[in-house]
Amino acid sequence: MTELEHALSWWLVVGLGWGMIVYFLLINTSFLILTFLAGAEFISHVRRSAFRGYDELFSSALTPPVSILMPAYNESTGIVEAVRAMTALRYPEYEVIVIDDGSTDETLEVLTRAFDLVEVPKVVPAEVATRGAVEAVHMSTQGARNVVVVRKANGGKSDALNTGINLARYPLVCMVDADSVLDPDALLHVTKPFADDPEHVVATGGVIRAANGCRVRAGRVVDVLMPRPWLARIQVVEYLRAFLIGRTGWSRVGALLIISGAFGLFRRDLVVQAGGLADDCIGEDAELVVRLHRRLAELGRDYRIVFVAEPVAWTEVPESREVLGKQRRRWQRGITEILLRHRRMVGNPRYGLVGVLAMPWFVLFEVLAPFIELAGVVYLAVILGIAGLHDAGLIGFDVDTTLALLLLAAAWGYAVLLTLAALALEEFSFRRYRRRRDLWVAVLAAVVENVGYRQLTAWWRVSGTVQALRSTPPEWGTMTRKGFTNVDAGAAEAGQRVQTGTRGPSA
Amino acid sequence: MSIAATAARDLHTDLDATAIPGLTRAAGVGLLTVLLLLTLLFIVVAMRRLTAEYFERRRAVLIAQTRPSILQVLAGDGPDPESWARLSEVSAKVWRASEPGVVALLGKVRGGPREALVDLLNQRGTLARARRDLRSHSAIRRCRAVEMLGAAGDGGSVPVLLPLLADRQPEVRQVATRALGKIGDQAAAGPLLEAVAGPHPVPPREVSAAIVVLERAADAPVMLTASESSDSRVRSVAAEVLGLRGAMVAAEVLVHLLLHDESVEVRIRAARALGRLGVPMALKPLHASLTAPSPELRAVAARSLGQVGGRESVIALVGCMDDQAHRVCVNAAESLTALGDPGRQALRVIANGRSSRAAAYAVEALALDALGRRQLERVGI
Numbered sequence: 001m002t003e004l005e006h007a008l009s010w011w012l013v014v015g016l017g018w019g020m021i022v023y024f025l026l027i028n029t030s031f032l033i034l035t036f037l038a039g040a041e042f043i044s045h046v047r048r049s050a051f052r053g054y055d056e057l058f059s060s061a062l063t064p065p066v067s068i069l070m071p072a073y074n075e076s077t078g079i080v081e082a083v084r085a086m087t088a089l090r091y092p093e094y095e096v097i098v099i100d101d102g103s104t105d106e107t108l109e110v111l112t113r114a115f116d117l118v119e120v121p122k123v124v125p126a127e128v129a130t131r132g133a134v135e136a137v138h139m140s141t142q143g144a145r146n147v148v149v150v151r152k153a154n155g156g157k158s159d160a161l162n163t164g165i166n167l168a169r170y171p172l173v174c175m176v177d178a179d180s181v182l183d184p185d186a187l188l189h190v191t192k193p194f195a196d197d198p199e200h201v202v203a204t205g206g207v208i209r210a211a212n213g214c215r216v217r218a219g220r221v222v223d224v225l226m227p228r229p230w231l232a233r234i235q236v237v238e239y240l241r242a243f244l245i246g247r248t249g250w251s252r253v254g255a256l257l258i259i260s261g262a263f264g265l266f267r268r269d270l271v272v273q274a275g276g277l278a279d280d281c282i283g284e285d286a287e288l289v290v291r292l293h294r295r296l297a298e299l300g301r302d303y304r305i306v307f308v309a310e311p312v313a314w315t316e317v318p319e320s321r322e323v324l325g326k327q328r329r330r331w332q333r334g335i336t337e338i339l340l341r342h343r344r345m346v347g348n349p350r351y352g353l354v355g356v357l358a359m360p361w362f363v364l365f366e367v368l369a370p371f372i373e374l375a376g377v378v379y380l381a382v383i384l385g386i387a388g389l390h391d392a393g394l395i396g397f398d399v400d401t402t403l404a405l406l407l408l409a410a411a412w413g414y415a416v417l418l419t420l421a422a423l424a425l426e427e428f429s430f431r432r433y434r435r436r437r438d439l440w441v442a443v444l445a446a447v448v449e450n451v452g453y454r455q456l457t458a459w460w461r462v463s464g465t466v467q468a469l470r471s472t473p474p475e476w477g478t479m480t481r482k483g484f485t486n487v488d489a490g491a492a493e494a495g496q497r498v499q500t501g502t503r504g505p506s507a
Numbered sequence: 508m509s510i511a512a513t514a515a516r517d518l519h520t521d522l523d524a525t526a527i528p529g530l531t532r533a534a535g536v537g538l539l540t541v542l543l544l545l546t547l548l549f550i551v552v553a554m555r556r557l558t559a560e561y562f563e564r565r566r567a568v569l570i571a572q573t574r575p576s577i578l579q580v581l582a583g584d585g586p587d588p589e590s591w592a593r594l595s596e597v598s599a600k601v602w603r604a605s606e607p608g609v610v611a612l613l614g615k616v617r618g619g620p621r622e623a624l625v626d627l628l629n630q631r632g633t634l635a636r637a638r639r640d641l642r643s644h645s646a647i648r649r650c651r652a653v654e655m656l657g658a659a660g661d662g663g664s665v666p667v668l669l670p671l672l673a674d675r676q677p678e679v680r681q682v683a684t685r686a687l688g689k690i691g692d693q694a695a696a697g698p699l700l701e702a703v704a705g706p707h708p709v710p711p712r713e714v715s716a717a718i719v720v721l722e723r724a725a726d727a728p729v730m731l732t733a734s735e736s737s738d739s740r741v742r743s744v745a746a747e748v749l750g751l752r753g754a755m756v757a758a759e760v761l762v763h764l765l766l767h768d769e770s771v772e773v774r775i776r777a778a779r780a781l782g783r784l785g786v787p788m789a790l791k792p793l794h795a796s797l798t799a800p801s802p803e804l805r806a807v808a809a810r811s812l813g814q815v816g817g818r819e820s821v822i823a824l825v826g827c828m829d830d831q832a833h834r835v836c837v838n839a840a841e842s843l844t845a846l847g848d849p850g851r852q853a854l855r856v857i858a859n860g861r862s863s864r865a866a867a868y869a870v871e872a873l874a875l876d877a878l879g880r881r882q883l884e885r886v887g888i
Contacts, residue, residue: 047647048647048650048678050651050654051650051651051653051654051678051682053681053682053685053713055614056685056716060712060716061719061751062712062715062716062747062751063712118878120871120874120875120878121867121870121871121874122871122874123833123836123837123867123868123871125833127833139875139878141878141881141882141885142882142885195710195712195713196677196681196710196713197710198710198711198712400531402531402534403534405534405538406533406534406537406538408538409534409537409538409541410537413538413541413542413545414541416545417541417544417545417548420545420548420549420552421548423552424548424551424552424555427552427555427556427559428555431556431559436556436560439552439553439556443549443552
């Protein structure tokens, strides 16, 4: 080996190794900081929950009314139960608008039967532009006029939500997935920041947790249990770390970029002014939040976007690799597209902490992370391979595996540590998983996550970023889900259910 | 030869990374640290779970000792001497576990049982402790104390609660606002109104809700005086409360606010309040507001006209069925149905008439009216 080759090899092994170690230390430390921030928020939240005044908010005539928007595409199996659950939420005044986005199954028919719907010649204003034409608006003849079902031509989830925004009567719009199960007080809790600070709060997001394995009765999660499949178990702890801890931390510093479409509340007037949800972007929910940040910062407005850690919306997470892969590619593609679309904000002090902190963080640690993750796997394989071959006497030169061990500690060890920290926070604050066995399973899932799952999701995420950069047609389509374990309905509910994604054949 | 190559040659004779001094030790320390922290965190999680379960069980056992007596107190019109004695004599440990449950019950019961619970809290020193805690450095303790005094309806604590409307912590201000509303002392109405516009303001919604709860506060002169405040937030709250409390004596004041106030927000609230009051003298000013520049004010005025009633509003409402703002048209059409047959007749004419835009709203309103009647028939009204 020449000296030059020697030097190059050295830099490749040592330089690359150290580069990745530093990267993983940075990303994990940033998560650790978010964990501390979330911890402070949880402590504050839990200690104050007794005198938040939710009962007064519920009984007050001054509580802002809410329009709940439920986009639905081929949801005939679960939509009736979902709407019934929404109509039973504890909130003084709200309407539920179901937007049937050109379903090809019996979504509209089952709703018509369940709620005695009749067609009403409602005027749908065009405050937000939409693609799919409204075919009919139906209202229930039962009880109050708070269930509205609009049938429209298929145009995708964003288009469905935009139609719902146009129809909404109330100043706050709450976007929920048709298969989300909300805690009874969820709407009261996400509305509270608006009531407390009406001049500044423009949007709030609720935490999303995995519903798999949980027992559901009458549209309510009554028993929080760990799912059986490991793929779902890992997602439980992943959601805990990424959604509950990550978003709470970002919200604490006023730089929340993502509010999940599964449960988010927005001021209608500002969403209308911003042009509604983008129908050419996969991550339409996060894109709306980033656009609101951008627009309000450019207008010089003093505003707040808040994440509410409790209570929650429960959603079913994928239990098959294929479905999970599609989901993760879509999410990563969405984030990449949003960052590309709003690249002017990245590092720009005009947008405050969102510009100088949150968006660069997302570029460095969300978009780049899967690439570095996979590079780390290759690196480890090469180093350990060379060391193995040398030990077997097949090659003449050796490498020190110390760096590889350090990389493992920085990347995986630190990550397990963070997930355990998230679990600890959960234990000290909400403690939703009451069975002791579920806690041990969660601890184990925090370790198992790093073996296979992490690498697989990194691969899918790389693929999602590449799709975004190459602007390939989006990967939509329906994805089957198993449905919740329903205490009452039993076998009927255990049947296959179709996912919320409202992109149908036209997309 | 490159610098990198030279450096590499100087440092290595092989690809042995241990040539970097201390690397092996660093790796060892790093791995050990991670392992130690992992173990520590695992122990923390496990201990937390075990201790939480232990304390939950222990609390349940302690609460079980007082539950029968508390239920007997709640069941009777007055305190049952035997139960009362048992509750008065339970140990401090048992009382500490039971106290939150007793405080929570205050908001759920009325009359004799409630008074008995308040007496019990007094006797156990809970309310005295709460009054002391109002001066605590901890915002949480102050909040808890205020909440407890409010739930107990402790009128004697009003003077010490009032300064907390300007507390440095927003949650203390809000809890104090609600507590003063629950206590129901009208003397608090003025300071509550001032709290909306203070240097540390309380959300107007909280203040309005609290004042609405205060008995007869809306008839008190303080509300009418507040409607002349130089601060628009105070005037807004005054207008809102006057409408919610159905203060008929305030109609003239509200009309004045609707017609002449410089703040659109105040005018909107005045229009809404006049709709709630339903007084005929509100008709003309509401008609005038249908042409206001603010679409929100026009929409609220249109809705309020439906609440006030009177066939003289038909023409005015028909006139704004072509309004550029969707909400104004919807409210005007709905209000026309609320005016009864004259309004419905006007809608039928519009539905068959000139403007397709107005016709669409008229058709919608008639259909919703029919739907509403069908819903009423279903429930037998």
